[in-house]
Structures are given as C-alpha cells and as structure tokens.
Amino acid sequence: MAFLSTLLGLLSPKALVVGVIMGLITNYIYHRLKYKLPPGPWAIPLIGNWSIYSKTTMHREVAKLTDTYGPVIRIKFGPSDMIFLNSTEVVLEALVKKKADFGSRPSFKSAEIFSQGGKNIFFAPYSATWKFQKKVAGRALRYYMQGMQLENMINDVCGQIFERISKETEPVQINKILDKMVIHMLYSMCFGRKCNLEDKDVDRILQMNLELLDKFSSGFLEDIIPGMTSVYKTERWKEFEKITQDLISFLEGELKQHKDTFDSSNIRDYTDSILMAREEAETEEREEDAAMLSDVYIVQILSDIFFAGLDTTRMILDWFLSYMVSYPEYQDKCQEVIDKVLGLAGMLKAYKWKIFSGESKTAAVKDRPSLCFVEACIMETLRMGSVTAIGVPHSTICDTSVGGYDIPKGTMVVINHWALHNDRHYWKDVDTFNPYRYLTKDGKLDAKPENWLPFSAGRRVCLGEPVAKTELLLLASNLLRNFRFKAPSGEKYMTQWKCTFPGAEVPADYKVVVEKRTKD
C-alpha cells in the first residue's frame, strides 16, 4: 500500500513536470559534456533561433555570422540543432572525406507525406533502398541521354515555344513562358508525350506545383512539433495533403498507362526506362531489387525527376536571361559564338525544315565543346542565381565530426551553397557577373573552381547534374540563337533578387523586349 501511494505520488502532474524538466536538463548537460559542439548565437529555449530559421533568407543571415563563429555554425531549430557548413573546406570534409557519415536526411512530417513515407530519393534516409533507387534512376537518365531522344525532345519543345515568343510585341514577363517551356520538356522526357502547348493537364500540374510553393514553402509547424498531426490537423495541413495526393495520383495515372502499353523493345521515355529496370530484376529473379521497384517506389522516382528538375531548371533559366539582359555585352558574345557553331538560319523555317529533312540546325550535344562561352555564362548563373542556396538538409548517421567540432548522430546539417558562392575571400568582385572565371586564356572551360558547388557533392550529389547541365546549355543556346532579349527601351536593367521560399532566390519580376534575330 505504501509502495502504491509512493508510485502515485511520483506520477502526480507536478512531479511529472519536474521530472521532465530535470530529464531535459540532465540530457543537456550530458550532451554538452560529451560533445564539443559548434558555436552559434544564443537561442530561446525550445523555440530556438526563430529570427534566423523563419526567414527565407536564412542562408544570408547565417553567412553573416561566419566572421564571429567561423565556418561551422550551430543554429537552434526549435529544440533541435541545425549545423550550417559555410566553407568549401568543411563542406568537402563532411560530404566527400567523411563519406556516408553525413549522407542521410532528417525526417520531416511534410516530406514524409510528399514522399509517401520516405520512398523517393530526395528525402529518403541513407539506406540500401535509397542507394539502389539512385543507381537505377541514374542509369535510366544516362540511357535517356544517349542518342537523339533528349535533343529531339528539346528541339520540339523549343520550336513550339519559340513560335509563341516570336508573337510577343510588347515587353513580356519572360519567366511565365520559360516555366511553360520547362514543364513541357520534363513532361515529354518523363512520359514520352509530344509537346502540345494546349494540353491542359500539363498546365494543371504546373499550377499545382506553383500553388504548393506559394502556399506551403514557408514551412509547417507540424515539422517542428512532433506528433501534432495525430492530435489535430489544421485546414492548411489538410489542403497540403490534398494537393500532394493530387500530384501523386497524376503520377500513378501516368505509370498505369505506361504499364498497360509497355514494350521492352521500344523504350519511349524515362518511365519506360524504369519499368525496364524492374522487368530485368524480375527476369533475373532478383526479388529484393524488384520489390524496391514496386509501383509506389516508381511513382516516387518519377516524382524525384519531375519535381526536382522543374523548379531548379525554370528558375536558373530565368536567372540566365535576366543576366543576359543586364550584361548585353555577354549576350553579344554568346550570340557570336552560337552563330559560328550553328549558323544564322531562318528560325521557324529551321524547325519545320528539320522535321521534314530529319537534320538539325539547332544546338546539339556534340556542339558542347564549341559552346564553352555559353556554358561559362550558365556556370556563373548557377553561382550567382542561388536557386538552391541551402540545398536539401542532410543528417548524420553516426557520431562524427567536422571542422574540429563533434556532430552527434541524427543531427541536421545544412550546406550553405550561398556562402560558398559568395565568399569574398575566394571570388574576385563577387557581385559581378563574370563568365571568364571559368575559362582558360584560349576560351576553353577551365577546371571547375573549388568553391563552385551548385549541385553539391558526395553521396547525396544531385542526381540530375549531367542532364540539367545539358538541358540548360541546349535551351539557352537555342533561345539566344533565335532572340535578342533587351530591357524595355531606355531602362537600365540590373538584376535584383527576391526569395520565394527558404533558400530559393529568383530574379525580382522583370519584363523584357524580345527581338527576333532571324527571318521567318
């Protein structure tokens, strides 16, 4: 009886609160004594450094702190640690030298919903399934890039979009047209459809994606408070779940159509390439591999390619054109190089002619070595136009260290690409757009600068890097070959930036005058 009353006494609310607080304090002291954690600014208990992590410009805020704290900085995200790596030295130590230590992803409730429980590549924890999926997805992309499929698809999309651009007689907000161009390109690539600008399904997907960014990219309380969605679902959360489910249903529909018409002797697109990998695993009785390519995993691989490629590519193209308008001398130089390689033929005629004759007068992969100046402009755009300023957060799979500090297992680690790309000690005239940074004296591409890391590095390096670089070069070359982009008359245009969601800088709204360079 006395034992029971003691136990009940221990469980009284007052005792519970005291117990929890004591537990937290003990855990905090243990943590601080066991680990030499990186330094960082003072944080409000439990809430953390709200004034930093709630800002869309947190990459710039944290970069400012490096003078005080050095390149490894600890920010409190709610009650959890968030470690920012702000120099190439510590980024490469973590991602390349320490190999898998920093190779996982933190778990967020919203990411879990989007990835159907971590089944995509983007948000998946470091695991055998993630490794296998990344390998299969990478092989399928390489397969797709062989031969003429990619070029044909880009030429088809350019042909149709350019016809539309050429009708613009007033200053136009070009990013809307670029968005359409990129979504049609990805749609053709993933699902093999010939580009049709009137296709309402494609517009709907773009709209849903923009809505997701617009309404939800500011983040969720549900990601900070564990278990919140099990107790209460806000209207905002329910709306997020609905749009996400609509996007997943769209991908499921495409997968079903492909399964129904799949023919391994005729691989039509990226979806077929992944289905082919599954068929191979089944034929060779690799049951575990086939299970990792079940329908839900394939849907998520498609989601990776579609959505990881969409925003990054359309935003970088937007930056590219804004820099071409701000620096007309570089636009001139690009056009001189492009004209030399491709000749100055009739634009729309060239596309029609190509369709009839089967020959191409548009930018091709084989032209790449001759288009170094355009590629250097794209590299500089990727440095200055910070569309993935804080990349995708990493998480540690074991107790490890970086820059002389301990990083406990399960800590969130952020790569501050913006800090690397805007390091005044590394880049001369850091705020000036200068493609010559990447070129040798004789105009060839030089070795990649150490601080240039837009696609990240190591185990989690961007899966789409090779395809993104090729697409961007071909799209940019085709655009500049056919049009001259200018600031509306009399205006001196200089690129300004704004942040649409945390870590994603895009050009502030601008309009351009489009002049056709070629005759119809």
Ligand code: HEM
């Ligand atoms: C301008 C274009 C692009 C940029 C700047 C970019 C940048 C990035 C960055 C910074 C990451 C995070 C890497 C890390 O965690 O350290 C990433 C991851 C990823 N990207 Fe890209 N990306 C681009 C285009 C693409 C395209 C076109 C695709 C698909 C074809 C793609 C697919 C992915 C995937 C699947 C991941 C996750 C990789 C993993 O978690 O293992 N990206 N990208």
